[in-house]
Amino acid sequence: MTVAGFQIPDRRVAWRWARENLFDGSWNTALTVGMVVLIGVALYGVGNFVFASAEWEAITANRKLFFIGAYPRDEAWRIWAVIYVLAGLGGLSWALWSRISPLLAIGGAIAMIPVFVFMAHGEVALLTLGSLAAFGGGYAFGKTPALSGRYRNTARTVAVFLWIASLPFSWVLLDGVPTRLWGGLLLTMVLTVFGITIAFPFGVLLALGRASTFPVIRLFCVGFIEIVRGVPLITILFMAFFLLPLAIGPERTILFGIPVTGVDTATVQRALAGIVIFAAAYLAEIVRGGLQAVPRGQTEAAKALGLNTFHILGFIVLPQALRAVIPALVGQFISLFKDTSLVLVLALTDLLGAARQVSAQPDFIGRQAETLLFIALIYWIVAFNMSRASQQIEKNLGVGER
Amino acid sequence: MAAAQGSSASELRRILTLWRNVRVQRFVGQTVFAAIVIYVGYLLISNMSGRLDQIGLSLFPFVDTTGSFPFISVSGDFLNQRAGFDIVETSFGYDYGPNDSYRDAYFTGFLNTIRVSGMGIVFATIIGVFIGVSRQSKNWLVSHAALAYVETFRNVPLLLQLIFWYVAIYLKLPRISNPLDLDIAIVTNKAIALPFVSPESGFGIWMIVLLAGAAAGAAAYVVRSRRQDATGLPSHPGWWALGAFGAIGLIGFLATGLPLETDTPSIANRQVIGGLQMTPEFGALLTGLTLYTAAFIAENVRGSIQAIPKGQTEAAAALGLGSFQRMRYVILPQTLRILIPPTTNQYLNLTKNSSLAFVLAFKDVFGTGSVIITQTGQAVPIIALLMITYLSLSLFISLVMNTINSRLKWENA
């Protein structure tokens, strides 16, 4: 017998548990009764809406819009290719680094979302199962004796490079379709993943700059970080949208007197630029926390061994600092994942934009509650599981225990 | 030159040692860095102004390069032009109409931002502390309901929540043609109105009396708390202050001839008139901001309660304090010190997030700014102005919270 996941062996124990946790004194009993009524009313309201008054056809008729926006169906293989590559890499990495496994499990869980939604589409369900197979293949490959034994470290290095290479690879592959057609969950994921990975090196540099002993560099980094953190993301998106093309627009950029063909940026790239600026400042603060957590003695010992500044940073300080902040980095990822919904103001059709498009279709007008609840569920699944994963990693890495 | 020729070897050594000099290295390094930053900045800005010049706009419309020092022209700039658009919902009684200038419109939006952020901060704190304390409840249902609240609200984008509150909750309130009239309050999706009071003659004098009452209350507080510190007897400074203020206020109210009139809302001509009104746009924004931020504050509260050693609770229990008293007098005061820095961050987030009002028809400073951009075409100065506005707000909140924090530390030391 289980009560909400708690293993309860028999009735007497269950009664004792209830008495200790729910009916401990008259005040607690009153509280319990009140909560039961409240929860009952809430559950009835939600249940009534979900099963009786809601019309879920708005969702089922627009699956494609929610997941990939206007991305052409014929070109959807590009997305699948990316998912397969990432799934394979994920499986490999799970085998190589057991301690970060929760993060990868979440990636898998996110990949499973389409299965539930595309139940009706045999093809999509099949392809999703295929990506699970790719994941398993990667895992099996990583568990082969050679990779888990002798060549483990080499394999890890190669895997890291593969992860880094997978990003430009994914972009190039997806870019076979113009970015203006990207939409739905695809766009949300692209903006988040590319936003945070491109911002990461800048964030590290800014954090190092903030900790620098050079006052000018420190001043610049502090100024950048604090200004970006002091204003809303939406103003930064506006800035990227309006000012970026003025600053680096086509045919007008001059570098040291040499004319350079400027960059003709579409809205997606501009939004990404704004997100990178924003995320870099927040990542810098996270990394700074990690840098402060590295004991001074480490640097001093390294200096005493005769290592130069770059070696100290690269081999001693940063590995420890970044390890300590992995949970915070995941937290930033979650928050960015939610914040990308602001690209709505630039008329991009991300997951939220897709929901608004659906509730504007003549057939489903006024169905905002259904569409919003549906995408809220998707956001929630991703964000909640990521945060659980980050807690697990925190435990696995033993952060804060040393 | 001539002297150097003879000793080129020693000259070379001198330069090399100079190059190896840490101070020289630092100077050169920083100068190169700064030069690159300034050059890139110059490049971007000149690109921008070059492009704007071509279409007859200026990057810095406030800067009058032909004028005299300090090159800033406030009198002739576009913000003084007639705005022409109306903002119905204003704050703190600020009077704005379409005949006022863009500057006034911007200020109206700014006040709206302050109102929604201020109220949001107050409500989010109350709800956040409540939920955070509930998370620690011994009652399984209560603590898990609080957990469900936190996990639901903080894992869904705020923008989505705002739209949801607006279109799925506030717009679904009774329509004006079929209002929910509770005699004292009116609920419609045009406005939720509560009875309120409106000033009559003598209101100004009463306000002055109230100020005097506040001063008397403050004095009573100081006197009583000194007594408490000196004698150790419970002297209830808060109650004394409230009593003094209340008594003086009441006497003044009667003496000035009841300068307030009850203002009951009513419906006329398909509009809700009178009373204290809240539009659905403001309501959705406030609800969304409050509930979202409260989830984060609740987590901060839980974390800081957990940081208090268990012995404190046990000691308080041993003294015979009940669970409420333990929380109120022993645990919460101690958590404040840990709680304030992360909560400050949440206040800053709430203020910045209030810019999401753009999806609702509520004109905060960002919404007003973006209308001015469209009407005037001056994107660059308005974006700069918006950033300065939010930076100042952030600085102000940080300053206030830091002051409170350092006072607390000092008192507890």
Added chain:
Amino acid sequence: MLKRYIIPSALWLMATIFIVIAACGGDDDADGTATPTDTGDGTGTPAQTGEGLLATVLDRGELICGVNDSVPGFGFVDPDTSENTGFDVDYCKAIALAVLGDADAVQYVPLTADARLPAVQTGQVDVLIRNTTMTVSRDAGSGLSFATTTYYDGQGLMVRAADGYTSIDDLATATICTLQGTTTELNLTDRLPDSEPLPFVDNDTLQAAFIEERCDGWTSDRSQLAARQSAYPESAGGPSALVVLDEVFSKEPLGPVTIDNDSQWFDIVNWTVIGTILAEERGVTSANVDDFIADPVNPEIARMLGVSFEGGDIFDAGLGVPPDFLQDVIRGVGNYGEIYERNITPIGLERAGTVNALWIEGGLIYSPPWR
């Protein structure tokens, strides 16, 4: 603190700035409004010398067109096909045909009312065709140029029939939904100063609020109101539940917008529009354009289509595109009348007898001579 750090760093910073400025001094003009286009080799010289948007578009092989995506009839995304359709979209295609000879070489950028003008100013779009009203301040003060008006519109007010409003003055103190950042928002406060405008950023939230009776009236260009009325959901009573009040209280000439100071590009956009009007006037349609190419019945048609008239020279007006560009345009999207019939007639806006009829039929649609 002040003496030890701040003053030296300030001096140092000033010195660095000085050095940088001195280093860049070569390409600075006297008044400080340096433009990078002033470098000695003159490569960056704008617009006039054929380096403007025409060259950019030809290089790119694609026209970037700012459009609406939520006004049926003018600019709308068909939910079934994800294709942009509408009157304005057809004019994007016409320009793409004129410059690139391919109606599909268009990148549509959906823009909100707020973002549309900056999008042109910053060069995000080559041309904006999105129900944009020509006004003097937009034309003169915002760095924009308005081409020939494609649709003469006027602002109207739409109400629910059940509410019983019969004239605009009945709504003197009513709540009226409008779109933020439009001329209609400004006209509304001029016409009904005591009303309560409720400005939304998008039509869809606005419609949700209107259906829920959050506002009593909905003001916009009458074409947009008609489009919205025709698509009003049956669950809310369908089109017949709405009435567009008779009074038109503003002039809203809508037309393509380009960036200022690129006269070559502006001319191409402008004369593409004029070409479609002239084609209608002369009876050239997508169906019969090839007959006219084979046998232009009069010299003007020959000049317009860039073909020889009775063995004479081919007329080239010097627009910077091939003289026969209108052939592709007419073949691809048709003349003005065809574009109107295809897009605007279906949303219930008849053309005959309105200002949008040809001038020879009593309207305002008029083309200057093609010579």
